Amino acid sequence: MPEHFDYIVIGGGSAGYAAARTARETRERVAIVDAADTLGGLCILRGCMPSKTLIYSAEILHLAKLADRFGLNIPVAKADMPRLHQRKLDTIAEFAEYRQEQLASDRFTLYRSKASFTGARELTIADGTVLTADKFMIATGSSVAWPPVPGLKESEPWTSDDVLELDHLPESVIVLGGGVVACELAQLLHRLGSRVTQIQRSPHILKEHSPEASTVIEEVFRGEGIELITDTQLQQVERTEKGFRVTFEHAGKTIVREAAHLLNALGRKPATDGLGLDKAGIELRKSGHIVTNELQQTTNPDVYAAGDVAGPHEIVHVAILQGELAARHATGRTAQPVDYDALVSIVFTDPQIAYVGIPEPDLKERGIDYVSADYPFDDHGKSILMEAKHGFVKIHAEKSTGRVVGAECVGKDASELIHSLAVGVALKATAADLLKTHWYHPTLSEIWTYPLEDVLDG
Template identity: 30%
Template sequence: MEPMTQTFESTQSVAVLGGGPGGYEAALAAAQQGADVTLIERVGVGGSAVLTDVVPSKSLIATSDAAVAISEASDLGVQFYAKDAKGKPLKPEIAINLAAVNKRLMALAGQQSEDMRSTLMEAGVRILSGHGRLEGPNAVVVSTSVGGTDFDRVEADTLVVAVGASPRELPTAKPDGERILTWTQLYDMKALPEHLIVVGSGVTGAEFASAYMNLGAKVTLVSSRDQVLPGEDEDAAKVLEQVFKRGGMQVLSKSRADTVERKGDGVLVTLSDGRTVEGSHCLMAVGSIPNTHDIGLEEAGVELNESGHIRVNRVARTSVSNIYAVGDCTNFFPLASVASMQGRTAVFHALGDIVIPLELRKITANIFTAPEIATVGFSEKDVRDGEADGIVYKLPLAANPRAKMMGIKDGFVKLIARKGSGTVIGGVIVAPKASELIYPIAVAVERRLTVDQVSRVFAAYPSLSGSITDATRAMHHDFVAP
């Protein structure tokens, strides 16, 4: 009698190039699926998103929110006083120790990176530190030493490229790391800038302009468009611009910066119309470029677009069947949350698990200004342009009882529902912590709930989320059959 033999299917191998949010999630999901996983990362697990971008920047914004809360507490009847030598009350000023703030930010970023690394290692992921380059569609060569003298070669059935993006630099405004800065270089500053000039009024520029204004710096925002946050909801952009101007920020609309020069202990920004702006520091927030150059993508057959972004489909697959790409290096949608979802989706698709292709219209985005701006689904502009057959309703946040209690004056809830059915297809929230408030609207968009269905959900009273149910109840009459 012949001995019984058992045969096992060979374990799938996955190599992930880049350890940011997308690469991290891809590696973790693959390990949880039982794959043999190797992650290659050159700066540390978490990538630039954790170490120099999302984590430190949002931590800085949290600090600025605290400063605003303290400065506006007197509006709520809370007053801060110190006493002089004679016992007379003095109103103290808020002081920002930027060196201490930045030290805390970078410590938080480092700790988050270490936590992520530990999670991967516990899941069985092999982590290689070094610069990776594709060698065909099934291998990555990793330079594991300074100067590239030591190499490791990783072969895998599936490759996931998650190399991210870097701040775009202009030849007429070269960052020096001291006075002319990218957003990755801000955390070396030891003191609050006397006058920060922010070039670029997109999401990054608006967030940092808001944060430093609320920390007490003089801020000038140079915007090449007619509104801050071009492409975002117009009503939201107007609210934010009003808040900026009320806070003392100078907003230069329709103004393009031609050059930025170092002038001693300051900077000189020259605009295209000949005007100049002088300040102590300049932040260049003019977009980003994908880190896809010279990593072997073209040689492996991966298709890029003109900007160097990797072309992917809705399951993050590239033009090469076993190579996937996720995050800011792709042409999909540059958000950390999207990168994470792409990473999981890519691995599920590669390893044969159930996959739901990503839909751009269901992505929730947030801008961490003060107030925050959160969006999901179709916009009011889409309705105006005929891309969506919808009805728009806007409810000012000042009408909300909890907002009154908290002293909130700026913001609104805007809902967009499809004509006829009343299905929620989009929404905008401008409010403190809009990033939290948008979630029920995102669920409604994802699950195709109607305004009547959302209105029947109990919201705590009083609460800011009550504005969502108030808006849906107000829209009821638009969908009642005649």
């Protein structure tokens, strides 16, 4: 006989665990199905935590190499790759252990297996066991994408997983892509001491952010010594005796670059292969994401989806919000859709990029009458004394009310600075409201007062 549950989650990452935990608040029989060799999910094991651990170390190394600017004498500064790797392992171990303990606790029934839908409310796992449930959650995340570039997949280049496991310094690396992962890892590798060439198809890297923000990062990358080539068309990837050869078109010419290693950072895709979604009546978008409504229900109302597999934003805190929302709705409780108009998005390059609220192109598309104001870091006291002069802050406010609807920060610690405005956007505060705050001097945060005052005056 099939094993029946109140709620079954497929995938034990951020979205899946959040959904299982929330469902367990009111339901006794909750199961989690996860086929990963190691439990924990992308963020903890192969994403946010290991990458930011390494990026922070590389930032310290970068500053040490600039010691003269700060009146310091640091004769030698270089990466100790085995120790760097071990620090990363030690740092993420506690997070991973906690998640694994939670998933394997007696609060849930855990199946370490692959699962596939064999009916509208039926799963079959690898050993043939049949599971049924009142409600389901799909939270299988994403996997590395392999665009149809001749020779790319066959040459077996690195993915982000491989870079995050390095215990030695690669002599040279070609990075394919200009998204968040590509940019963060290109700068990481360069600052650790590798020779890096980054090749991007679009005219700008980080194209999901404003051209002004992307331009700042491009200038910094090139200034640091990364060979960044944008507006290209990849032609071929080859494995050679010494490493890799990449052929591409740029400015009407055929260009070749060679390096000891190649990183495929051309994006990720929703992990839906083998789930048998058609047998459950679950449809996909053209992007490959599972179709969901504002409550995370798929085209099968008893099945929900959250996180990278659903989109529209592949961000951990969004995955958690979606998972909690879906589980609350599935268990008959009040559930408010995720407010994407208060979305926070961050890129951990240096300088960092951070945005909250409605992006400026969307403001225009929606016909929202707004005013904007910005201010540069190179005219700000704290950033000047920190030698952190790259970038700017920018605020968008609804013209009729002064309500802040969006804010962008490109600069030192933008990931921290953005939350001052994130609170304001979420609470629908006006520029006048935010100026009631005591903005301490000298801090990086007080830079927000300048565009806030301009918006208020405008």
